[in-house]
């Protein structure tokens with residue numbers, strides 16, 4: 001099944017646009033896990049089990065695993081999601097971008113080694129660096145467009161040939177770059193005006209929207225700005241605000257409660 005079909009099916013079946021970000025930071029783990037050798041895997045598995053019915057996707061961030069030498073745990077977490085929650089797509093947040101011959105290896109890493117359904121990519125080096133991922137016809141890729149951080153202004157807001165760079169990226173991803181039909185865009189919840197603009201340029205593309213929760217993005221504003229005509233089309237990510245809702249013994253229940261509240265706030269905003 002293609003990534004976009006899987007996402008569409010999940011949006012409809014579970015009635016949720018929430019994505020939980022798996023950004024495991026041992027310094028913030030519950031005390032009960034701190035001394036365990038497989039703490040990263042156990043933490044992610046606990047969060048996955050506590051929230052899977054509430055999400056349209058999980059988004060593991062590769063740096064949190066790689067910085068701890070925990071690539072095997074990342075493989076295992078993604079394998080666990082596929083085995084126990086096969087309807088939930090996994091977006092590997094790797095933000096890759098390199099020349100084609102190297103990109104082929106990054107694509108293999110994401111889709112064959114880690115078995116992700118989708119990956120995040122930087123468009124900075126141009127279309128030939130995106131192409132190797134599109135060769136995996138069923139797999140998705142979210143292209144960075146208008147990122148949630150302040151420094152995103154430095155380049156993404158520059159005007160070139162009458163349009164902002166983020167607008168050009170949105171237009172390319174919606175048209176000539178989208179040869180597989182599996183592209184989406186990353187747009188921060190922290191910039192609802194630009195989010196609305198991206199939605200005008202790309203009326204149907206899936207949008208991965210980080211920046212609610214710990215980064216303070218407004219749920220209501222971002223949902224109203226980013227939904228498609230049929231009130232969907234968004235993968236709204238929250239990481240820290242959900243996965244670190246408690247560091248006590250109730251960490252799984254607290255993560256679930258935070259995820260329920262976030263999913264419900266998103267759904268209230270789109271109805």
Ligand SMILES: O=C(O)c1cc(=O)[nH]c(=O)n1[C@@H]1O[C@H](COP(=O)(O)O)[C@@H](O)[C@H]1O
Nearest residue numbers: 061093120147148210213214215238239240
């Ligand atoms: O591509 C991303 O996921 C991403 C893009 C962006 O513009 N801003 C952004 O915060 N992210 C990622 O989204 C997650 C946000 O996590 P929280 O701020 O904890 O909800 C992190 O994994 C970031 O790396």
